[in-house]
Amino acid sequence: MAHVNLLPWREKQRQHQKQQYLAGLVAVAAIVGLIFWFIGQAIDQQINNQNSRNQYLEREIAVLDAQIGEIKKVKERKSAVEQRMALIEQLQANRNVAPIVFDELAKLVPQGVAFESMTRTNNIIRIEGISDSNNRLSDFMRALDNSKVFMGAELSTIKSDSSAARAISNFTLTFSINPNVAPLEIVSSEAQ
Template sequence: MAHINLLPWRENLRKQRKRNFFLQLLGAVIVAILALVLWHMQVQEQISYQKNRNAFLKSEIAKVDKKIREIKDLEKRRAELIARMNVIQQLQVSRPQVVHLFDELVKTIPEGVYLEKLSQAGDQVTLEGWAQSNARVSAYMRNIDKSAWVKDADLKIIQSEDKKKTKLGMSQFRLMAKQANPNAKPEETAQKSGTGKKG
């Protein structure tokens, strides 16, 4: 006797296709999720790499900045040392000139003239004092102009006996002169005079 399959084969086929479709869809979703996870991991790795690189660059920049500060400090200290050396050198050079200056001031002061104050700025010398008469001041200026170590005497103030007289009958004066150096080389003298003209 023959067997007849009464089950709805079309319904079974539809269910099978539906099951296959969902399985394929599930596989696609899983693949998409895996791809997304891999992409996210790659992005995170790149971010982490960039962060590490940024941290390294910041560290190197900090080291360079520190070295720059150290170099600037060294340059500042070097400039200060050079300035001190220049001052010491100028003092050593000008020491004999100061001795000659005071020696010449003693030699050039005529009788009846008394110095009260002496100041110097560079080669400019200011002399203040008292004199028994204007003629004594004139004699003092002539002596200065004859000196080898002091020159260009210029009278700035003289308070004559008619305007102001002390109890001793002396007049007050202030004159300016320039310190000279007869031992200086001609080019040094020309350089100093040229600098003075510019200023």
């Protein structure tokens, strides 16, 4: 009689295939898990590298900010020194202006013209005075215009005063000092 195997061989074969399938599935899952773990480690390493680069840049930026602050302070000090120097130069240039102005006025004022008050604002001079003749006042204005020290003589007001024994006129006259004699003043925030 032929030998017949009555053992459930198909069942064992299925069991064996199932075990191989599960073993392959576990191996694939382990490999995929390892791949994801390596990818995660690589990403973490890149993040750490980028963070260290960022910290280095932040430190360097802080150093540069400090240097910029120092540069600003130096520039402010330089500007203050330059303003002081300009003011000193201006004072040096203007130190002889008053004597020159008074000397020139003494030469130009004709007889019969007298000053009651004189004010100077920057390079503008305003004179209030009296004159015994309009012709003498006109001569004075012409002399101011022809002067190398003064320019732009302008008569603001003239009033005749008939109450006095002699006829006199009160006048207000403004004119400028030539910039060649007295350079225009530099307005300094330090000087004010």
